[in-house]
Amino acid sequence: MRRFAAKTLHISGERPVISFSFDDVPDSALYNGATILEKYGLRGTFYIAGQLTGISEPGRKLISEAGIAELAERGHEIGCHTYSHPNIATLNGAQLQNEIDQNHSFLSRILGKHWGAAGSQLNFAYPYNAVSYFAYRRMAKNYRSCRAGENRINRGATCLQMLFGMEIGRPDEDVVQLKAEIDAVKAQPGWLIFFTHDISETPTPYGCTPAAFEKLVQYAVQSGCEILTVNEALDRYISADAA
Numbered sequence: 078m079r080r081f082a083a084k085t086l087h088i089s090g091e092r093p094v095i096s097f098s099f100d101d102v103p104d105s106a107l108y109n110g111a112t113i114l115e116k117y118g119l120r121g122t123f124y125i126a127g128q129l130t131g132i133s134e135p136g137r138k139l140i141s142e143a144g145i146a147e148l149a150e151r152g153h154e155i156g157c158h159t160y161s162h163p164n165i166a167t168l169n170g171a172q173l174q175n176e177i178d179q180n181h182s183f184l185s186r187i188l189g190k191h192w193g194a195a196g197s198q199l200n201f202a203y204p205y206n207a208v209s210y211f212a213y214r215r216m217a218k219n220y221r222s223c224r225a226g227e228n229r230i231n232r233g234a235t236c237l238q239m240l241f242g243m244e245i246g247r248p249d250e251d252v253v254q255l256k257a258e259i260d261a262v263k264a265q266p267g268w269l270i271f272f273t274h275d276i277s278e279t280p281t282p283y284g285c286t287p288a289a290f291e292k293l294v295q296y297a298v299q300s301g302c303e304i305l306t307v308n309e310a311l312d313r314y315i316s317a318d319a320a
Contacts, residue, residue: 078160085235085236086237086311086315087234087314088267089235089236089266089314089317090232090265090267091266092267092302092303093267093300093302094266094267094269094302094303094306094310095259095269095271095297095304096122096268096269096304096307097110097114097121097294097304098122098156098202098272098273099123099272100120101124101126101139102123102139102140102158103137103138103140103164103229103284104137104140104141104144104276105275105276107123107140107147109290110276110279111123111132111148112314113287113290113294116202117294117295119249119294120153120306121153121154121303121306122154122156122306122307122308123140123154124156124158124201124202125145125157125180125183126157126159126162127160127179127180127183128162128179130145130250131150136275136277136279136280137274137275137284142187145184145188146187146188146189148190149188150191153306154307154308154309155188155191156199156307157181157199157201157202158202158204159176160175160176161179162204163204164204164207165204165207165208165209166208166209166212167312168208168212168238170211171214173215177215177219181201198308199219199220199221200220200221200223200307200308200311201220202220202223202224202225202242202272203223207241208223208225208238208239213238214238217237217238220238221237221308222238222312223237225239225241226239226242228242229241230242230243230246230269231268231270232266232267232268233266233267235241235268236284237263239249241270241272242271242272245272245290245293246273246282246284246285247282247284247285248282249285249289252285252289252290253292255271255293256293256296259297263300263302264320266279268314269302274292
């Protein structure tokens with residue numbers, strides 16, 4: 078699919094960039110994740126699935142509507158993660174467009190005054206990192222970028238509908254090992270997009286503890302890499318392409 082990208086971007090090798098992002102957005106991603114980023118003067122990208130808002134699941138509670146609005150007020154980027162969090166590779170065209178439209182409507186209601194610029198520059202993350210050729214072509218018409226997984230760094234010619242992401246998950250020892258990925262992007266500049274879920278003292282397998290997350294954020298800051306939200310990084314690379 079990357080070979081037939083609808084939109085491509087050149088990730089320059091001049092300066093390393095790191096982004097921190099959160100999928101589903103448990104409330105601990107606000108209370109712990111966003112707070113840790115702000116401690117270092119940083120902001121993150123939070124991919125919201127509207128139908129999950131406020132629900133409780135084993136080991137985590139999802140962010141409330143008020144929490145989403147608070148993230149935007151605090152300067153964080155709000156992105157889309159579908160409305161009901163399905164595997165979009167299983168959806169037909171009408172079902173997929175309905176997911177897109179429902180989440181746009183949901184976010185526009187929640188974000189209010191913050192929706193103006195955000196609505197025209199929404200970024201997306203694939204639930205379960207799952208996509209199909211049909212779905213990804215449609216996403217190009219609705220989102221500025223789409224992030225998947227594959228635990229790789231974005232370098233050179235990059236498909237905007239299939240950005241690579243690097244997962245932060247348990248155990249804490251694995252999170253600390255991700256410092257090596259920061260070393261790698263510093264040594265060979267590109268765009269490293271971290272993603273995780275909950276930031277909790279008792280994290281799910283898809284999240285990590287606040288202590289481990291802060292160690293990674295602190296290391297990123299000390300590395301001298303530029304740390305930007307997904308939208309800010311896109312602005313940077315698009316401007317460089319146009320120059």
